[in-house]
Amino acid sequence: MLTLKDIAREVSSVHLPNYNPLNIQKGIVHFGVGNFFRAHEALYIENILKKEPTWGIVGVGLTNGEHSIQKAAMFKAQDCLYSLTECAPTGERSVRIIAALRDYLLAPENPEDVLDHLSNPDIRIVSMTITEGGYNIDEKTGQFDLQSLAVQHDLKNPEKPETVFGYVVEGLRRRRDRGFKAFTILSCDNLRHNGNIARKAFLGFACARDPELAQWIEQNATFPNSMVDRITPTVTTDIAKQLNTASGLTDTLPVVAEDFRHWVLEDNFADGRPDLASAGVQFVSDVADYEHVKIRMLNASHIMLSFPAILLGYAHVDQAVKDPALKENIENFLTLDVIPTLKAPPGVDLHHYMLTVLNRFSNPAMADQTLRIASDGCAKIQVFWTETVRHILIENRDCSRIAFGIAAYLEMLRGKNILGQTYTTTEPAYTKEQNALIHSNDFSAGLKLPAFDAWRDLDTSVLDAKVIELRKIIRSQGILAALSAIRQP
Ligand code: CS2
Numbered sequence: 001m002l003t004l005k006d007i008a009r010e011v012s013s014v015h016l017p018n019y020n021p022l023n024i025q026k027g028i029v030h031f032g033v034g035n036f037f038r039a040h041e042a043l044y045i046e047n048i049l050k051k052e053p054t055w056g057i058v059g060v061g062l063t064n065g066e067h068s069i070q071k072a073a074m075f076k077a078q079d080c081l082y083s084l085t086e087c088a089p090t091g092e093r094s095v096r097i098i099a100a101l102r103d104y105l106l107a108p109e110n111p112e113d114v115l116d117h118l119s120n121p122d123i124r125i126v127s128m129t130i131t132e133g134g135y136n137i138d139e140k141t142g143q144f145d146l147q148s149l150a151v152q153h154d155l156k157n158p159e160k161p162e163t164v165f166g167y168v169v170e171g172l173r174r175r176r177d178r179g180f181k182a183f184t185i186l187s188c189d190n191l192r193h194n195g196n197i198a199r200k201a202f203l204g205f206a207c208a209r210d211p212e213l214a215q216w217i218e219q220n221a222t223f224p225n226s227m228v229d230r231i232t233p234t235v236t237t238d239i240a241k242q243l244n245t246a247s248g249l250t251d252t253l254p255v256v257a258e259d260f261r262h263w264v265l266e267d268n269f270a271d272g273r274p275d276l277a278s279a280g281v282q283f284v285s286d287v288a289d290y291e292h293v294k295i296r297m298l299n300a301s302h303i304m305l306s307f308p309a310i311l312l313g314y315a316h317v318d319q320a321v322k323d324p325a326l327k328e329n330i331e332n333f334l335t336l337d338v339i340p341t342l343k344a345p346p347g348v349d350l351h352h353y354m355l356t357v358l359n360r361f362s363n364p365a366m367a368d369q370t371l372r373i374a375s376d377g378c379a380k381i382q383v384f385w386t387e388t389v390r391h392i393l394i395e396n397r398d399c400s401r402i403a404f405g406i407a408a409y410l411e412m413l414r415g416k417n418i419l420g421q422t423y424t425t426t427e428p429a430y431t432k433e434q435n436a437l438i439h440s441n442d443f444s445a446g447l448k449l450p451a452f453d454a455w456r457d458l459d460t461s462v463l464d465a466k467v468i469e470l471r472k473i474i475r476s477q478g479i480l481a482a483l484s485a486i487r488q489p
Contacts, residue, residue, distance in 0.1 A: 002078040002097070002251045014083065014247055015096035019049050021079070024056035024102050027274075029117050031128040031164045033059035033075075033104065039084055039232040039257035041127060041188055045100040047279040055125075055274045056102035058117055062164060064108035074252045075104035083251045085243050087365035088259040095247045098255075107167065111160060118171025119178065124271040126171075127186040128198075130164055133379030133429055134189065135201040139453045144204025155208055165205035172217050173210070182220035184269045188228045190299050191383055192291060195225035195266065222270040227290040229262040229298065231360060233368040258363055260356075264290040289345040292387070296338050297350070298357050300384040301330045304401075305361065306373040307408035308479045313417045317368040321361040325483045330358065333401045341391045375426035377409055378451040386454040393458045400486040403466035407482065410446040410467070411474045413438045418478055443468045 028045065030037060037059075045055055059075070061068050080101040086094050107114045117123055128134075138145045145151065154166030161167045172182055185202060187194035202223075206214035233256060235243070243254040265276065267283045277283055284290070302317070308329075309320030320326050334354045344350050361368075385402065392399050416422050427435075429450065437445040447464055473482040 002081050002083070002249055013095065014249065015094065017046065017049070017097060017099040019053065019099075021081070021099040021102065023053050024049055024099070025054045025122060026058050026102055026117070027055040027122060028057045028125045028127060029060060029114075029123050030057050030101075031060050031062065031126070031167075032130045032134075033061060033101070034129055035235060035255050035257075036228075036230065036232045037127075037129045037188065038082060038098065038101070038255045040228055040230045040261060040263065041129075042098050042100045043084060043261070044263060044276055044279045044281060045274065046096075046098050048274045048276065049100060051278070052274045054122070057100050058123075059101050059104040060114055060117075060167075061104070061106050062108070062162070062167075064106060068106060071253070072104055072106040072109075075101070078252060080104050081251075082253045082255060083243070083247055083249050085247065085254065085256045086259045087256060087363060089359060089363040089365070091365055092259075093246065093365065094259075095249075108162070111167075114167055115159075115171055115174065118167060118183075119174035119180070121175070121180040123183060124181075125184045125186055125269070125273065126168055127188055128164060129188045131376065131379065132190055132383045133376055134164070135187075135191070135197050136163075136165070137197060137201060139382050139450065140456075144201050146204070146208050151205065151208075154205070158209055163205075165202060168202055169206045169209060169213070169217070172206075172221065173213050176213065176216050176220075181271045182217060182222075183271060184222050184224065184273070186224060186226065188226060190228065190295055192295060192387070193225050193288065194291070195223040195268075195287075199223040220270060222268045224266040224268040225287040225291065226266065227262070227264040227287050227294050229294055230257050230260065231363075231366065231368055232257045233366050234372045239367065256366055258360055258366060260360055262294075284345075289343050290348075293342055293345065293348060293350065293353060295384055296342060296388055297334055297353060298360075299380065300338065300388065301334055301357065302361070302373045303377060303380050303384060303409075304333050304405045305330055306370040307377070307405060307412045308483070309370045310374055310412045310423065311408060311417050311474070311479045313419045313421065314370055316364075317370055317373065318362050318364040318366075320370060321358060325480055327358065328487075329401065329404070329483055333405075336398070337392060337401055338388050341388060371423060371425070374409075374412060376428060377413070377425075378427055378429040378449065381406075381409065381451040382454045389455050389463075390458065393455060393460065393463065399463045399466055400470075403463055404470050404482060404486050406447075406452070406463075406467045407470035407474055408479065409451070410438065410449075411471060411479075413446070443471045 136145050150163045154161045154163050187198040191197050206217050264282045314320040339350045470482045
């Protein structure tokens with residue numbers, strides 16, 4: 001296993017940290033230590049640690065299922081080191097060891113340890129990648145959902161929290177009572193205005209817990225918005241083996257990512273920040289236009305591609321984007337439906353952006369999984385498609401591509417592709433009753449799913465009829481026939 005001792009010796013062709021990890025102090029707590037975080041934020045931090053050794057990261061996992069316990073043990077066993085393999089579409093690869101993660105805590109095993117870190121004034125940033133659906137916002141009301149069981153638990157047991165909201169707010173309560181500064185709450189999830197959503201969620205929780213504390217947090221903590229971008233596939237056991245064979249390392253937690261990365265951030269930090277600009281972070285006064293472009297073009301077309309791709313039996317994104325009919329559909333979706341609704345940020349050409357996205361999707365070296373992209377479609381559809389759908393409905397524009405996307409999503413959820421193979425989708429938000437809607441023989445039943453809540457206030461009759469028509473075509477003649485039916489003349 002990879003250890004600090006290993007990185008003291010040169011492993012040929014693997015880049016090692018340019019600082020001594022033993023000299024690093026902790027300055028950041030991060031919730032949600034997934035592959036994206038390990039290939040993105042952790043790498044940016046890695047690149048400044050030599051100059052600024054006070055910004056090491058403590059990772060926190062909030063769940064204690066078997067998988068989480070195993071992951072925590074693996075992190076500990078390799079001193080929280082791991083290898084990152086970056087792959088260019090040309091096939092070139094480079095491997096480096098990331099040592100920015102200096103500790104990993106499994107919150108349910110020792111909640112006090114997490115709260116001690118959060119109330120330590122050395123921790124000045126609390127960042128998070130807790131997924132698009134993780135902010136507990138009710139899309140119908142746009143408000144923090146106080147009724148969820150986990151939130152209710154934390155409101156009743158504020159000093160023994162279980163959710164990220166409970167932990168962060170209790171940590172801030174202790175800092176206030178001890179006369180310490182608040183920290184920056186930095187969301188790194190693919191959300192529209194992720195900082196504003198985080199503010200709504202954490203203040204929503206804090207207000208229900210103690211309005212005075214909420215006021216202190218509002219006045220002292222900050223919630224910068226950010227746009228984050230780097231495609232980071234799931235690492236299966238086979239991929240891990242291949243990565244280790246290629247690198248010559250014995251890493252139980254290797255990560256692989258594309259060679260592209262981008263982070264645009266608002267410069268609004270409560271208690272200082274590292275010099276991230278020197279590591280390539282772009283600081284701007286308003287992230288909104290960058291977020292809109294990224295979410296509505298890259299993430300939106302990622303799901304628009306993956307839903308039908310799964311039905312066609314494509315396991316990987318690069319295979320899917322090489323299918324002419326699927327690629328043409330993405331190009332039409334972006335040029336006809338999405339780009340006309342966007343404002344290009346300074347220096348960004350939207351047509352060029354589209355070509356870059358398609359080129360990134362075609363990177364075969366990563367074997368990015370269509371099922372990874374399609375997971376939690378319920379949250380992703382709401383976050384990635386809503387603005388585009390609302391524009392189309394309000395302006396009475398051609399809704400056929402979005403109807404196709406919805407039809408492909410609903411058919412994909414049924415778990416069987418055109419080759420008759422079955423697969424398992426991941427939809428954490430759906431209840432038993434909602435899952436039954438997916439398998440109903442009534443083609444309109446699925447339209448009741450919460451995935452479509454964010455435009456339910458508009459007249460959806462034309463869209464709904466088109467979805468039903470396309471579902472029938474997919475079921476009787478297949479996905480390519482449905483694509484032909486919506487093809488541009
Ligand atoms: C993907 C993202 O899961 C998804 O929906 O679109 O993980 C995507 O790979 C990243 O946002 C790229 O920055």
